[in-house]
Amino acid sequence: MGAPGQGDVSPGPGAGLPGGQPMDVFLVDDHQLFRAGVRHELSATGRVRVVGESGDVAGAVAGVLGSSPDVVLVDVHMPDGGGPEVVRQVLAVAPGVRFLALSVSDAAEDVIEAIRAGARGYVTKTISTPELLDALETVAAGDAVFSPRLAGFVLDAFAGSPEPVSVHLGDELDQLTGRERDVLRLIARGYAYKEVARELYISVKTVESHVSAVLRKLQLSNRHQLTRWAIQRRLVPPEDY
Amino acid sequence: MAPLAAGKLGVDVLAARAAFVALSFCGGIGIALYLAAWLVVPPEGGGPPLYRSALADGRTIGLTAAAASMLGALMVAGTVVGLPGPLAALLPGAVAASLGVVVWRHAGAADRAALHRAAGLLSAAGGAVPTRRRFAFALLRLVTGLVLVVAGTSTLLAPRHLNRADLLVALAAVGVVGGVSLVLAPWWLRLGRDLAAERRQRARAEERAEMAAHLHDSVLQTLALIQRTASDPGQVQRLARAQERQLRTWLFDHGGPDAPPAAGGAETLVQALRSVQQEVEQDHGLRVDVVTVGDVPLDNDGLRAVVAAAREAAVNAAKWSGAEVVSVYAEVEESSVSVFVRDRGRGFDPSRVAPDRRGLAESVLGRARRNGGTASVRSAPGEGTEVSLWVPRGRAT
Structure with a gap:
């Protein structure tokens, strides 16, 4: 799924890749068949060069550090801690590497964990190749990829009025601004960044910076409700909501 | 209720409670007194005492009168047949039961909730999820047990019966009950543990069976369908998508249609x-x-x-x-x-x-x-x- 219409988000000239040469992508997935399929489809577009792939955490960390790709496409579910572990280990050494998480699961827990580990976006495996390509380019350009579902999760997790005006420093991490909410709502409704920009009378760049700000809050917020919310969402049967 | 009554009478709460409990063993006099106090003492936070509304309710008076006359008849019959001791000793208990009915019928929401909670605790102690049915059973068990205990002690302690031999009998009874409990305790404990283990295992087996059934009904069926319609990509895609959605919902959402x-x-x-x-x-x-x-x-x-x-x-x-x-x-x-x-x-x-x-x-x-x-x-x-x-x-x- 991903963002229908991410296809419309033209990443702009040179997004990710000044000069127009293909973008270097590293694949991390424990399903060999899936890796082969993605490698084939991405390479066929001519806009991507797959510089390496791995099916386990240790191999992935070494491979990514050895090949310095533009984007790492990483599966969330793998043995030995999965994708989030790869992200954490690589970022501890090379903080500049950009990750796009990929998974069959739509579970809030997995999505949030991948983002908290440091991934700059999240797409599901049913995503179409053009959509995946656009998502990769967006991440390579340093922006965040928010699918409608991820936007919905964030709105849900940050729902309700934040705790009354406490004046501690860093509290702005625990709540979304009104504008960020507006942007996320439109993304959740299926709007592409470009359409969000038009709807709110702001530039695409501004939309991207709002989304990146939300991503940062997702990654850094101490808001314990975030984890609790994700876990509850998984554990509590709907009738107990 | 004890704190309230104690407050009215200016007595220590603990002392009042102890007195009620001690008196309960004398044919249930304590329980009768407690309930009477419940009826007469105004409730916490003001308002008329219960007996006012009880007096205004014809049905309650009728019920109580009927119960009282039946008990009286029973007692007379008992005396005639020659069973004076135990029955006479149970008179306070009978009065307590009648009063209990009156209190139950007229107790406010708060009082009822307290009674429910007490009974709920007892049934929860059995390790079971409290349901209405179990709740009723727990209440029944509690009342029967109390009646037996009160009747037993009252009979033993009735003045005409109190002599050395009876005390010895009482001691022997306590000894036997205690001894049997001690001997059987490990066995009971093991039984409880085995039961829990068996329950867990059964739950796991059921879960596995449910998963197998679900996979069979959904995933395997769809895969078979896909193989048969392999020549029609649109249909294959539709089947795969529907199946994926269903499985996803089942796995991750614990909900859905x-x-x-x-x-x-x-x-x-x-x-x-x-x-x-x-x-x-x-x-x-x-x-x-x-x-x-x-x-x-x-x-x-x-x-x-x-x-x-x-x-x-x-x-x-x-x-x-x-x-x-x-x-x-x-x-x-x-x-x-x-x-x-x-x-x-x-x-x-x-x-x-x-x-x-x-x-x-x-x-x-x-x-x-x-x-x-x-x-x-x-x-x-x-x-x-x-x-x-x-x-x-x-x-x-």
Whole structure:
């Protein structure tokens, strides 16, 4: 799924890749068949060069550090801690590497964990190749990829009025601004960044910076409700909501 | 109640409680006194004492009088037949039972809740989930046990019976009960543990069976179907998508259309939208993305109208837009619910819709508006279509 219409988000000239040469992508997935399929489809577009792939955490960390790709496409579910572990280990050494998480699961827990580990976006495996390509380019350009579902999760997790005006420093991490909410709502409704920009009378760049700000809050917020919310969402049967 | 009575009489609470308990062993005098106090002492926080309302209720007086006369008859009969001791000793207990009826019938909500809680605790001590039935059993068990204990001690302690031999008998009885408990304790404990282990195992086996059944009914069937329709890519895709959606819901959401309805029997908004998603995907072969923030039981006409309108809008998108994806977004806010249905299809000019093609306006928009909500359609040729629905949440039942 991903963002229908991410296809419309033209990443702009040179997004990710000044000069127009293909973008270097590293694949991390424990399903060999899936890796082969993605490698084939991405390479066929001519806009991507797959510089390496791995099916386990240790191999992935070494491979990514050895090949310095533009984007790492990483599966969330793998043995030995999965994708989030790869992200954490690589970022501890090379903080500049950009990750796009990929998974069959739509579970809030997995999505949030991948983002908290440091991934700059999240797409599901049913995503179409053009959509995946656009998502990769967006991440390579340093922006965040928010699918409608991820936007919905964030709105849900940050729902309700934040705790009354406490004046501690860093509290702005625990709540979304009104504008960020507006942007996320439109993304959740299926709007592409470009359409969000038009709807709110702001530039695409501004939309991207709002989304990146939300991503940062997702990654850094101490808001314990975030984890609790994700876990509850998984554990509590709907009738107990 | 003891604290209240104690307060009225100016006695220490603990002393009052101890006195009640001690007196209870003398044929239940304590219980009778306790209940009498409950009737006479005004409740905490003011208000008339219970006996006032009891006196005003003819049925209660009738019931109590009937019970009292029956007990009297029993006692007379007992004396005639020659069973004076135990029956006479139980007289206070009988009075306590009658008073208990009066208190139960006229106790306020707070008092009743306290009684319920006490009984609930006892049944929970058995390790069982408290249900109405179990609750009744626990109450029955408690009352029977108390009657036996009170009757036993009263009989033993009745003045005419109190002599050395009886004390010895009593001691022997205590000894036997204690000894048997000690000997059997490990066995009981083991029995309890075995039972728990067996329950766990059974639960696990059931879970495995359920999973196998589910995989068989859904995944295996679909794979078989896919093999048979391999020549038709559209059909294969449809099957795979429907199956994926179903499995995903089952694995990750613990809910969805297959889940049992929420408490109170009302389906929730999210469940209803998931059903819409499945239906439209199956019938029209396009993808429906559903994103929801929050959830609410579908317990009033406004919400049901919104779901129906969303379904209509999604079906319209499937039929006319030519888009491959329809996005449905629902957000539950404090006092309202918004639902958006959007496609990126060919769109249309809303001002130029022929009056005879009133499907959208009538069924989608009218439905929502009739229930106090608002609805609007935004579309332009080449720009796709978005239907926005908004409805106040109304009073949940």
